Amino acid sequence: MRIALLYPAITMDGFAQNGMRPRTGWIHHGLCYISSSLKKEGFAVSLIDLRQLFGWGELPDIIKKVDPDVVGITIMSLDFDAAAAAAKIVKETDKSIKVIAGGIHATVMGSELMNNTNIDYVFKGEAEITLPKALGGIQTGEIKEKIIIGAQPDLDTIPFVDRTLFSILEAPVSPFLKMPFITATAGRGCRYNxxxxxxAERTLFGPKVRRMSVERFMEELTLTKNRIGLNSLMIHDDCLVEDVNWVERFLSLYSRKGFKKPFVCQARADIIVKNPGLFKDMKKCGLAMLLIGFESGNQRVLNLLRKGTTVEQNYRAAMICKRLGIRIFANFMLGIPSETNREAMDTVKMIKRIKPYMPSPTFYTPTPGSELFEYCMKHGLSLITEHENYKRNPTAPKIKGVDYQFLRKALQEVTTIPYSVKLYRKIDRLKLGRFNKNFMKSYKF
Ligand code: SF4
Incomplete structure (x- = not known):
């Protein structure tokens, strides 16, 4: 049986342009894991990556060429419209093809897909175990229920992520990182609230965080390093550093196995403040940047978000990173429900004081599957009419009652990069030189 996995991520990246198909971008780990599980069971798997198309006009020919029995589409909320358009084209091209919608949006907002006649099945949860078993019944139509619930796999026993599914090089999360840049996931879920x-996280991955053993993670990393090389690494887990024992074991194996290249990961301010020694060890082993969800510089707003951190921890975490020489990628939001302009300015002040290497602002966006999304819907606050507006950018208005004109002005203060950060980045650029450009030129796709 032939399965085409369809990646509809054109909301952020768009279709290919200027006669060039993109050679860089991120792979989708969910699809790559499904691919390896399907291949292990003998299915023929191919990828339709909409980012590689010049427009919708190409899709029917690709579908005819791939000739799949089943198309599986992963959907994030912001890509819903693209996914629905793709499903329609699949059915128009060959209505015998069965279409399955999965991913986070299908899991938390399955009701939006139930009446879509171009989608035969809505897959909720994780697919590695359940999808290969269900495909026979899906193809013949023996499975009558439109909703299929996926069982949770043991991350130590499912096959390694199939990095060959995407024919692109991964683009570094920050330009100072050298290619080949590899993204990896060690676990699923987040224990915070x-x-x-x-x-949403718990709905998709269950109430407990699951993480593969460090040994297994390193085995996959070693294989990847041998196959495509590794000059920098990003561990994608939502909150890798919450598991101090895992991180300590990882550091030990990363060094012992001769890995010296820089890596980046996500962290929370409270964890950094409580474990400065851990971050010192991480820095020694190659930690080059932390992506930290500071979110707000105002305590009432942090409490409202149930972030579980304090403004003081935000400042102290930033100080620890600065002292250790760890670059800060600062995630923060403005325009949170009930936030006043003064409270928003507390966030602006915080970011100006922290001087992150990379400030990453967003206007608060009600994200489907979250409690605050439900609140916004219940109180008629959401201004989002198209799914593509779920992208978390700091441009379009997202909810009622927010003075976006004020916030746009305030944002200018944080997006003006201070001299010290400019200098830091310039030194990084000089060190990197033309390395990535030359690497891209010489890489055989
Ligand atoms: S925002 Fe981050 S820390 Fe909070 S629940 Fe989500 S993934 Fe976890």
């Missing part, structure tokens, strides 16, 4: 995010 921020209301702008949860319970």
């Amino acid at each position: 921020c209301n702008f995010c949860q319970p």
Whole structure:
């Protein structure tokens, strides 16, 4: 049986342009894991990556060429419209093809897909175990229920992520990192309870965080290093550093196995403040940048978000990173429900004081599957009419009652990069030189 996995991520990246198909971009780990599980069971798997198309006009020919029995589409909320358009084209091209929609949006907002006649099945949860078993019944139509619930896999026993599915090089999360840049995931889920995010994570991955053993993670990393090389690494887990024992074991194996290249990961301010020694060890082993969810510089707002951190921890975490020479990628939001302009300015002040290497502002966006999304819907606050507006950018208005004109002005203060950061970045650029450009030129795709 032939399965085409369809990646509809054109909301952020768009279709290919200027006669060039993109050679860089990120791979989708969910699809790559599904691919390896399907291949292990003998299915023929191919990828339709909409980012590689010049427009919708190409899709029917690709579908005819791939000739799949089943198309599986992963959907993030912001890509819903693209996914629905793709499903329609699949059915128009060959209505015998069965279409399955999965991913976070299908899991938390399955009701939006139930009446879509171009989608035969809505897959909720994780697919590695359940999808290969269900495909027979899906193809013949023997499975009558439109909703299929995926069982949770043991991350130590499913096959390694199939990095060959995407024919692109991964683009470094920050330009100072050298290619080949590799993204990896060690676990799924998050034990924290921020209301702008949860319970979506728990709905998709279950109430407990699952993480593969460090040994297995390193085995895959070693294989990848041998196959495509590794000059920098990003561990994608939502909150890798919450598991101090895992991180300590990782550091030990990373060094012992001769890995010296820089890596980046996400962290929370409270964890950094409580474990400065851990971050010192991480820095010694190659930690080059932390992506930190500071979110707000105002305590009432942090409490409202149920972030579980304090403003003081935000400042102290930044100080620790600065002292250790760890670059800061600062995630923060403005325009949170009930936030006043003065409270928003507390965040602006915080970011100006922290002087992150990379400030990453967003206007608060009600994200489907989260508690705060439900609140916004219940109180008629959401201004989002198209799914593509779920992208978390600091440009379009997202909710009622927010003075976006004020916020845009305030944002200018944080997006003006201070001289010290400019200098830091310039030194990084000089060190990198033309390395990535030359690497891209010489790489055989
Ligand atoms: S925002 Fe981050 S820390 Fe909070 S629940 Fe979501 S993934 Fe976890």
